[in-house]
Amino acid sequence: MSGAPERAQAEWLRRVEAEYRSSAIAQHLTLWLTQAGASPDLLHAGLRIAADELDHAELSMAVYRAAGGTSTPQLARESLEHPRRTRDPLEWDIVRVGVDVFCLGETVAVPLFRYLREGCEQPEARAALQRILRDEVRHRDFGWTLLDAMLDGPLGAELRALVGRELPGCFARVRASYAPGFAAALTEVSDDDRRWGLMPPARYAEVVTRTLARDWVPRFRARGIDARAAWEGAATP
Numbered sequence: 001m002s003g004a005p006e007r008a009q010a011e012w013l014r015r016v017e018a019e020y021r022s023s024a025i026a027q028h029l030t031l032w033l034t035q036a037g038a039s040p041d042l043l044h045a046g047l048r049i050a051a052d053e054l055d056h057a058e059l060s061m062a063v064y065r066a067a068g069g070t071s072t073p074q075l076a077r078e079s080l081e082h083p084r085r086t087r088d089p090l091e092w093d094i095v096r097v098g099v100d101v102f103c104l105g106e107t108v109a110v111p112l113f114r115y116l117r118e119g120c121e122q123p124e125a126r127a128a129l130q131r132i133l134r135d136e137v138r139h140r141d142f143g144w145t146l147l148d149a150m151l152d153g154p155l156g157a158e159l160r161a162l163v164g165r166e167l168p169g170c171f172a173r174v175r176a177s178y179a180p181g182f183a184a185a186l187t188e189v190s191d192d193d194r195r196w197g198l199m200p201p202a203r204y205a206e207v208v209t210r211t212l213a214r215d216w217v218p219r220f221r222a223r224g225i226d227a228r229a230a231w232e233g234a235a236t237p
C-alpha cells in the first residue's frame with residue numbers, strides 16, 4: 001500500500017476530536033436523564049455509549065498514528081460544553097439533544113460508516129470502522145428508545161410538539177454543517193484516501209437523502225411527527 005495521504009491523516013485526527021465531542025454529549029445527556037429519573041436501563045445504555053465513544057477516539061488515534069501523524073487533537077472546549085438552553089423543563093433539553101444527536105446524527109452515521117468501511121483496506125482504519133459501525137447501530141437505537149420513553153411520559157404532548165418545531169433547524173444543520181465536517185471539506189477523494197476510510201462529500205449528500213426516506217420519515221411518522229415537512233421547511237444553506 002502506498003503512503004498515507006495527508007488528507008487521511010487530517011481527517012482521522014478530526015475524527016478523534018469528534019469522538020471526544022460525542023463522548024461529552026453522551027455524558028451530559030446521561031446526567032440529565034439521571035436528574036430526570038429515567039429508567040436505569042436507559043442510563044446504563046447512555047454511560048456505555050459515552051465509553052464507546054472514547055474507544056472510538058482511541059481507535060481513530062491509532063489510525064492517525066499509522067498514517068504517520070504526530071500531532072495531538074485540538075479540542076475546542078466550548079464545543080464540549082452543553083449548558084441548559086433555556087429555563088424550559090429539563091425534559092425539553094433532553095429531547096432536543098436526543099433527537100439532534102441520536103435520532104438524526106447516529107441514525108445517518110450507520111449508513112455513512114457502512115459506506116466508509118466498504119472502501120477501506122488499511123488495517124487500522126478498517127478495524128476502527130468495524131467497531132464504530134457495530135456501535136453506531138446501538139447508539140441509533142438508543143436515540144429512538146429515548147424518544148419513545150419521553151413521548152410516552154407525562155410531557156409527551158408538549159415534547160412531540162417541541163420536536164416538530166425543532167426538526168427544521170436540526171435538518172438545516174445536517175445540510176449545512178455535518179456534511180463538510182464529516183468529509184473535512186474534501187472536494188475529491190483519491191483511491192488511496194478511500195482505502196484509508198474517507199468519502200467524497202457528494203456521496204454524503206446521497207446517504208443523507210436516502211436516510212431521510214428510509215429512516216427519518218417513517219420513524220418520525222410512527223411517532224406522529226412529520227419529518228418530510230420539517231425537511232422541506234429546513235432552510236437550505
Ligand SMILES: [Fe+2]
Nearest residue numbers: 019022053056
Ligand atoms: Fe463514535
Ligand SMILES: [Fe+2]
Nearest residue numbers: 022106136139
Ligand atoms: Fe456514536
